Amino acid sequence: MTHILKLYDTLSKEIKALEPKDNTVRMYHCGPTVYDYPHIGNLRSYVFADTVRRTCEFLGYDVKQVINITDVGHLVSDADTGEDKIEKAAAREGKTAKEISEYFTQIFMENLRDLNIVTTGTQFPKATEYIQEQIDLIKKLEANGHVYKTSEGMYFDVQTFEEYGKLGNIDLKGLEAGKRVELSDEKYSPYDFALWKFSPAGEKRQQEWESPWGVGFPGWHIECSAMSQKLLGETLDIHTGGIDHIPVHHNNEIAQSECVSHKPLSNIWMHGAFLNWKDKKMSKSDGSFIKLSDLSEKGITPLGFRYFLLQSKYRQETMFDEESLLSAQTAYSRLLGRIKAIWAGLADGTDDKILEILTIGLTERITDDLNTAQVLAFLWDTLKNETTVSSLSKKDFETFITKTDAILGLKLVDALTADIVREIPAEIQALFAARTIARNKKDWTEADRLREEIKDAGFEVID
């Protein structure tokens, strides 16, 4: 490995070198709670996770990657009170909890595919499929003296873990305020959190399980500790999530995992900054909640949106409005056009030296804490530099674009082959029209089936 991948670690607040114990990087990404459509802010988190993965693979590492699917236990308050988000959505829609979580998991997977996020080999474990592992972990925590019982469930006693809150960002004031509100409960400390919640007396939840402590369901945090340990081992190389996870969810994950393993949960903790609509947060109430499909209606393709995201570093809070998204879309189209034009004008042959310089330039930028903004700038500078471009052979240019695209995931390589046009037969056009109608009706199952049928006939639908 000639280049070291330098990443900002939230825990030590320092840039750290990635140093996996073998050639495999084990990474865990906190996944979606599947009770609603992902908004484009949520999706930024997964483009960021994809950039980590792509960069590791670009540098020659193998990657073992897990993105969990939260299909139980995440309560409306994000803490220990309120309804379960999935059960609430199920009641509202007149569906089962399983129907809700399966539907939104499918939408999430479709969004990942449209954003060209690599999922080969990635595991997407569901919390409801790891109940026994979660119970076993709570039992171990109980044996180690970290757990107490209230009338609502089994709680983690943060005072038994000296390092509690080491990831920082704990909002003492906010939690103290929370304490006032919840003072009636039996928690020892406002930081204590539920590991297992009892089903409310006299009420049958759709999703509940027997446990040594009574019928109920796991708390929101325990799934990540249980599943990461089961699938990736006690210490991860990289753990990612959005910055909102720092104060509570990730501090809690650390407490649960480290009180059992007595080892660091992750060597590097990475957090993606938020994507916000101008200067407000994305929220449903004021109509500023934007889905990937909403962008298409404005003429912004998923890859145009991806280009927009890559213009900023993952740690930089980014604001969007329609204008900035549209200008990213235009820049993306220009980029493809430029690559296509250069490609058409190059001759055969090879000159490894320039290719080597370009590869180094690319590597230096991406290994500097995933500076995708600088990678894009470097790509543009290279494409605009007549001297560099004219001294490249067709093959070397193709290699450079392929390498850059391995990091950025913008389907730049397609611009090298796009002039091979095949006529689309009438039956395929009919299938495509039927799929558009199905999508407009939000019949995703039918739309997916038609996409597969088109694929089987040798054509790919690119939205």
Ligand code: AMP
């Ligand atoms: P959730 O489904 O709410 O658990 O969120 C999924 C992921 O999206 C988490 O990693 C969150 O930290 C992240 N996230 C939520 N809102 C935003 C936002 N506006 N911008 C970027 N990431 C976000």
Ligand code: ZN
């Ligand atoms: Zn998590």
